[in-house]
Amino acid sequence: xxxxxxxxxxxxxxxxxxxxxxxxxxxxxxxxxxxxxxxxxxxxxxxxxxxxxxxxxxxxxxxxxxxxxxxxxxxxxxxxxxxxxxxxxxxxxxxxxxxxxxxxxxxxxxxxxxxxxxxxxxx
Amino acid sequence: xxxxxxxxxxxxxxxxxxxxxxxxxxxxxxxxxxxxxxxxxxxxxxxxxxxxxxxxxxxxxxxxxxxxxxxxxxxxxxxxxxxxxxxxxxxxxxxxxxxxxxxxxxxxxxxxxxxxxxxxxxxxxxxxxxxxxxxxxxxxxxxxxxxxxxxxxxxxxxxxxxxxxxxxxxxxxxxxxxxxxxxxxxxxxxxxxxxxxxxxxxxxxxxxxxxxxxxxxxxxxxxxxxxxxxxxxxxxxxxxxxxxxxxxxxxxxxxxxxxxxxxxxxxxxxxxxxxxxxxxxxxxxxxxxxxxxxxxxxxxxxxxxxxxxxxxxxxxxxxxxxxxxxxxxxxxxxxxxxxxxxxxxxxxxxxxxxxxxxxxxxxxxxxxxxxxxxxxxxxxxxxxxxxxxxxxxxxxxxxxxxxxxxxxxxxxxxxxxxxxxxxxxxxxxxxxxxxxxxxxxxxxxxxxxxxxxxxxxxxxxxxxxxxxxxxxxxxxxxxxxxxxxxxxxxxxxxxxxxxxxxxxxxxxxxxxxxxxxxxxxxxxxxxxxxxxxxxxxxxxxxxxxxxxxxxxxxxxxxxxxxxxxxxxxxxxxxxxxxxxxxxxxxxxxxxxxxxxxxxxxxxxxxxxxxxxxxxxxxxxxxxxxxxxxxxxxxxxxxxxx
Numbered sequence: 001x002x003x004x005x006x007x008x009x010x011x012x013x014x015x016x017x018x019x020x021x022x023x024x025x026x027x028x029x030x031x032x033x034x035x036x037x038x039x040x041x042x043x044x045x046x047x048x049x050x051x052x053x054x055x056x057x058x059x060x061x062x063x064x065x066x067x068x069x070x071x072x073x074x075x076x077x078x079x080x081x082x083x084x085x086x087x088x089x090x091x092x093x094x095x096x097x098x099x100x101x102x103x104x105x106x107x108x109x110x111x112x113x114x115x116x117x118x119x120x121x122x123x
Numbered sequence: 124x125x126x127x128x129x130x131x132x133x134x135x136x137x138x139x140x141x142x143x144x145x146x147x148x149x150x151x152x153x154x155x156x157x158x159x160x161x162x163x164x165x166x167x168x169x170x171x172x173x174x175x176x177x178x179x180x181x182x183x184x185x186x187x188x189x190x191x192x193x194x195x196x197x198x199x200x201x202x203x204x205x206x207x208x209x210x211x212x213x214x215x216x217x218x219x220x221x222x223x224x225x226x227x228x229x230x231x232x233x234x235x236x237x238x239x240x241x242x243x244x245x246x247x248x249x250x251x252x253x254x255x256x257x258x259x260x261x262x263x264x265x266x267x268x269x270x271x272x273x274x275x276x277x278x279x280x281x282x283x284x285x286x287x288x289x290x291x292x293x294x295x296x297x298x299x300x301x302x303x304x305x306x307x308x309x310x311x312x313x314x315x316x317x318x319x320x321x322x323x324x325x326x327x328x329x330x331x332x333x334x335x336x337x338x339x340x341x342x343x344x345x346x347x348x349x350x351x352x353x354x355x356x357x358x359x360x361x362x363x364x365x366x367x368x369x370x371x372x373x374x375x376x377x378x379x380x381x382x383x384x385x386x387x388x389x390x391x392x393x394x395x396x397x398x399x400x401x402x403x404x405x406x407x408x409x410x411x412x413x414x415x416x417x418x419x420x421x422x423x424x425x426x427x428x429x430x431x432x433x434x435x436x437x438x439x440x441x442x443x444x445x446x447x448x449x450x451x452x453x454x455x456x457x458x459x460x461x462x463x464x465x466x467x468x469x470x471x472x473x474x475x476x477x478x479x480x481x482x483x484x485x486x487x488x489x490x491x492x493x494x495x496x497x498x499x500x501x502x503x504x505x506x507x508x509x510x511x512x513x514x515x516x517x518x519x520x521x522x523x524x525x526x527x528x529x530x531x532x533x534x535x536x537x538x539x540x541x542x543x544x545x546x547x548x549x550x551x552x553x554x555x556x557x558x559x560x561x562x563x564x565x566x567x568x569x570x571x572x573x574x575x576x577x578x579x580x581x582x583x584x585x586x587x588x589x590x591x592x593x594x595x596x597x598x599x600x601x602x603x604x605x606x607x608x609x610x611x612x613x614x615x616x617x618x619x620x621x622x623x624x625x626x627x628x629x630x631x632x633x634x635x636x637x638x639x640x641x642x643x644x645x646x647x648x649x650x651x652x653x654x655x656x657x658x659x660x661x662x663x664x665x666x667x668x669x670x671x672x673x674x675x676x677x678x679x680x681x682x683x684x685x686x687x688x689x690x691x692x693x694x695x696x697x698x699x700x701x702x703x704x705x706x707x708x709x710x711x712x713x714x715x716x717x718x719x720x721x722x723x724x725x726x727x728x729x730x731x732x733x734x735x736x737x738x739x740x741x742x743x744x745x746x747x748x749x750x751x752x753x754x755x756x757x758x759x760x761x762x763x764x
Contacts (some may be wrong), residue, residue, distance in 0.1 A: 012289060012293060014293045014297070015289070015292065015293050015296065017297075018293060018296035018297045018300060019296065021300050021305060021306060022296070022299075022300055022305060025305040085285050085288035085289050085292070106288050106289060106291070106292030107288060107291045107292035107294075107295040107296075107324065107328055108292060108295075110295075110296060110299045110303075
């Protein structure tokens with residue numbers, strides 16, 4: 001069975017490093033982009049199985065990216081997990097409104113993240 | 124001019140001179156008084172005639188007289204008047220005051236200076252006023268800059284806290300990788316070391332969260348999300364967790380509940396935070412082998428939650444600052460217990476946001492009792508069986524839907540206030556709903572909105588199959604707005620409507636982390652105002668409070684009901700202690716009501732400027748109120764409504 005591909009759109013290099021190790025250990029193929037525009041382009045080009053999207057990004061912010069992908073017939077099926085240090089209710093609500101499938105705050109529990117990923121990929 | 128005219132004119136000028144409170148005088152070229160008015164003479168304690176021919180040197184100190192002579196000379200030699208010169212003077216009777224002096228030259232008909240006219244006005248009061256105004260401006264400026272500083276500080280804390288989270292997340296992620304042996308096996312010792320590292324990242328996370336909370340609370344940007352919750356249920360939920368935690372220290376943790384559910388309208392997460400804070404503090408500060416009791420008690424219109432321990436207690440000195448920020452009192456050995464001292468201050472702010480009270484009674488070496496109250500809500504079950512069935516049927520057939528539930532609590536009262544029947548009220552609401560759905564462009568033959576109306580129970584639920592979460596959000600906010608408008612147009616203002624996530628008591632659906640599965644999200648709208656079991660009346664009367672140790676304190680009551688009294692006193696009372704009160708309504712002074720009462724809740728009142736003693740607002744509940752007294756109160760309550 002081909003490996004599932006996860007796209008990380010995250011500007012913290014060490015965070016990408018850490019997630020990379022964890023996800024590859026679970027047999028995922030990991031792609032990454034370090035700014036909003038690059039992330040959006042990569043999502044459209046590569047059509048990953050799941051996207052982990054940081055909210056505070058340079059160039060385009062995470063909400064916009066989520067909205068652009070979710071409101072586009074071609075990409076709306078890709079599950080998106082929003083990922084950020086901001087944990088206020090309005091941030092979560094905004095996430096819901098732009099169509100995110102899940103929301104994780106940093107620092108996060110890696111088991112929780114992995115559980116969410118498998119739940120979303122199963123669908 | 125005829126003699127009479129002259130006389131009249133002279134009288135006018137005489138009146139001016141005699142009755143004006145300002146000091147008026149005429150001097151000749153040598154500085155001798157030609158004429159002075161009554162005020163001048165009175166001020167010096169002599170008759171006006173006595174001053175004629177005298178100079179300032181005869182009346183005042185040499186220095187002062189010299190200054191005055193200088194001014195006189197200036198005016199008479201240059202012809203330039205001195206107008207409104209402010210001077211400080213000490214009167215012969217020793218009083219210090221401020222005066223405004225005006226001196227203008229006098230000319231003869233040939234234009235030569237022959238003397239001067241002087242007017243001196245006492246402006247001491249004006250000066251005091253000026254000073255007070257300046258002081259006030261100064262204080263206002265200081266206050267402004269203090270507020271600015273405080274805002275900057277809060278913003279700083281918020282920004283830094285967010286910044287701190289990111290590297291913390293990276294550290295946690297990296298350490299977890301090694302801990303989980305993802306990059307190679309590790310031995311037992313290494314695992315232990317890494318476990319401690321992870322524990323500390325948790326501690327750090329908690330501190331950052333607390334800092335963020337407190338800064339948000341202070342900047343008033345903390346939003347609360349209310350829902351109807353059974354507080355007993357909420358507390359029971361974490362029972363297991365805390366009992367286990369207590370067992371690790373061999374502490375016996377006991378829970379005491381009333382026999383029924385107690386509904387409150389709260390932000391479940393935040394109240395959970397308060398409970399967590401109090402119970403974990405109790406565990407932290409109680410030695411091995413101690414006891415902790417968590418007690419939920421129903422009061423007349425509130426519910427009181429108490430956390431009582433047999434721990435190290437709080438000294439009298441620390442007691443007054445225990446709820447302050449960054450306060451930490453002596454702790455038991457064990458560095459893992461160190462926080463940053465924000466827990467109680469956050470708890471206090473959260474309870475107060477919920478309009479509750481929080482207080483503590485403690486004795487060093489004996490233990491502490493922490494209490495907080497929440498206002499009660501009377502309501503019915505949230506999802507009726509028929510509705511639950513409809514919902515599960517839809518879920519099974521895979522149709523995604525949104526569910527909007529309107530519950531009008533205390534229907535009866537609204538109806539009375541709006542003077543319409545329950546059925547017409549719901550008809551109106553239904554009409555509003557139809558309009559809102561039309562506007563939100565939600566329709567479609569296969570997406571029939573189902574509404575379930577249960578007027579008697581005050582419930583009104585709408586299921587929106589096939590609606591997107593965006594549509595549901597739109598519909599809910601529009602509904603809320605329209606309903607508020609409707610009530611407002613019927614002159615009912617204190618309706619509160621809130622859209623929140625599903626109540627904690629709801630067990631039909633499962634949610635992960637407060638984020639609903641995408642196919643089913645629930646929004647609920649509650650309409651209601653607070654209900655009280657007993658009617659209340661606010662008024663002032665003198666209440667005698669018979670305290671233990673034979674003291675009697677007088678207080679003005681705040682309000683009275685059949686259930687109890689709420690008043691403001693200077694004494695600190697013990698929660699649940701019993702006392703006697705006696706009072707009478709002002710119009711009916713002979714009918715004295717005496718009753719035994721129990722202390723239900725206490726709130727410390729913030730001191731205002733100029734107040735030096737502490738004040739407390741206390742809620743006292745009647746114990747077995749005599750029928751005679753009940754009648755008196757009831758009659759009075761009826762009269763007032």
